[in-house]
Amino acid sequence: MALDPIFVSGNGHGVGTASANTAIQFLVPPRAGAYARLMQVQYVNGVTAHTITVLRALSQVKVVGVNAISQAVLNISADPGVLAGVGGAGGTGIATNDFLAWANDDGTYTFNKVSSVATLAITLASNLLKALVGGEKVWFFGALTRTNVYDGNAHPAYTAAASVTTTLSDPTNTGGFVAAFTPGTPLLVSSNNITNAGTMNVVQYAYTLQG
Numbered sequence: 001m002a003l004d005p006i007f008v009s010g011n012g013h014g015v016g017t018a019s020a021n022t023a024i025q026f027l028v029p030p031r032a033g034a035y036a037r038l039m040q041v042q043y044v045n046g047v048t049a050h051t052i053t054v055l056r057a058l059s060q061v062k063v064v065g066v067n068a069i070s071q072a073v074l075n076i077s078a079d080p081g082v083l084a085g086v087g088g089a090g091g092t093g094i095a096t097n098d099f100l101a102w103a104n105d106d107g108t109y110t111f112n113k114v115s116s117v118a119t120l121a122i123t124l125a126s127n128l129l130k131a132l133v134g135g136e137k138v139w140f141f142g143a144l145t146r147t148n149v150y151d152g153n154a155h156p157a158y159t160a161a162a163s164v165t166t167t168l169s170d171p172t173n174t175g176g177f178v179a180a181f182t183p184g185t186p187l188l189v190s191s192n193n194i195t196n197a198g199t200m201n202v203v204q205y206a207y208t209l210q211g
Contacts, residue, residue, distance in 0.1 A: 008034055010206030015189075017199040024200045027101055027111045028187040030057075030139075030180075034207035036187050037176030040169040041203050043160045046196035052168065053157040053192075054178045055099060057139040057185035058084035058148055059091075063102065064120070067132040072115070074100070074122045074132075080140030086149050094122065099141040101186050104130045111188055141188055150181045160191070160198065176206065183209075 008031070015026045028036050043052060059080040067074055081098065085091025094117055101111040113125040147154050156178055160166040170177045180187055189203055 006208045006210050008207050008209055010039065010204070012040075012202060012204035015200035015203055017197050018193055020193060020195055020197045022193060024191040024193045024198065025111070026189045026200065026203045027109055028189065028203070028205045029109045030103075030184050030186045031207045032184050034209055035183050036180040036185065037206050037208060038168075038178045038187060038189070039173070039176045039204040039206050040167065041189060042201040043166045043168075043191065044199045044201055045160045045162055045164060045166065046198055047162050048195040049162045050160045050194060050198050051157050051192045052160055052166075053144050053155050053190045055141040055144065055146075055155045055188040055190060056148070056178070056181050057101070057187075058142055058146065058181070059088070059140045060185070061138045061140070063132045063134050063136040063138055065134045067128060067134075069129065069131040070127050072124045072127045074102070074112075074124055074128065074138070076120050076122060076138055079120065080138065081142065084140060084142065084146075084149065091149070093117075094140065095143075097143050098146070099143070099188060100124075100138055101141070101188065102132070102138040103136045105133060105136065106130065109186060111186075139185055144190065148181070165201075175208070179208075
């Protein structure tokens with residue numbers, strides 16, 4: 001693919017599979033000052049149709065204080081669900097089954113699902129794999145069906161038909177088929193992987209300086 005000059009970088013990964021009824025997910029990492037764009041997702045399905053949802057970050061907060069490794073509570077600076085409302089206020093507060101991603105201090109990124117909420121102490125579905133010292137960026141995706149204030153729609157979702165390979169892509173190879181709303185924010189690709197396991201063969205992404 002010949003990249004337009006506005007493209008600054010990109011990458012691709014094989015993701016793999018998971019046991020049936022366990023979501024297959026991949027985080028497209030952010031790049032400072034650039035918009036993340038999904039260029040292609042290739043998905044091989046079994047005998048059950050699956051839904052592939054692309055979650056875009058809707059707001060951003062920060063980690064508060066030291067959050068130790070091997071425990072599941074993440075302390076944050078503000079309610080990102082509220083900040084995801086019109087004008088950065090009035091949105092539905094963070095809740096169980098919402099998704100978050102955050103920057104680790106070693107330059108990597110992690111995502112997780114919310115298990116429960118106690119004000120700004122967020123219990124995650126699994127333990128932190130890396131300690132956080134405070135001040136790290138945290139991005140809020142909301143739930144799979146969350147409606148955003150940018151275009152009034154839910155996160156885009158696509159059907160991967162049963163017993164075939166589904167390729168999601170931009171037919172023009174110019175701008176991708178889903179892009180982040182704001183620069184410097186990640187995307188989360190998620191298959192519900194119900195009943196019969198599928199395989200997310202490839203996720204290809206790129207970054208542009210323009211939205």
